[in-house]
Amino acid sequence: MSIVNKSALLFLVALVVLGLISQSADAVTIPAWCTCSNDSxxxxxxxxxxxxxxxxxxxxxDSLSKYNVFLQVCATTLHGQYRCWH
Structure with a gap:
């Protein structure tokens, strides 16, 4: 493997690692418990x-799809603000 190929490979690995780090910061932890505007x-x-x-x-x-639907209904349809914890 030439020096250029090793450099390119290291650069690619660094990009992938940075991408994974930035995605994990926005990731949702499931399961989650949420309320909508503190309104039962x-x-x-x-x-x-x-x-x-x-x-x-x-x-x-208990799933990302349920989490997304809950937030969408609370925020959009019911005009509420949600609060979630893990």
């Missing part, structure tokens, strides 16, 4: 629509 009616509605687990006070989200 809005939270329950968003949770039911997402097909997630309503526990009487918060919504348990």
């Amino acid at each position: 009616t809005k939270t329950q509605g968003s949770c039911n629509y997402a097909g997630a687990n309503w526990d009487g006070g918060s919504c348990g989200l």
Whole structure:
């Protein structure tokens, strides 16, 4: 392997590592529990629509797709602000 090929390979590896680091900063940790505007009616509605687990006070989200649906319904349809924790 020539010096140019080794340099190109190291550069590519560095780009991949930087890409993975930047993606992990935005990654969602699942499972997550969320509320919609600290309003149990809005939270329950968003949770039911997402097909997630309503526990009487918060919504348990066990997949990224359910998480995304919950946030979309809460923020867009119900005009709420969500709060999530892990």
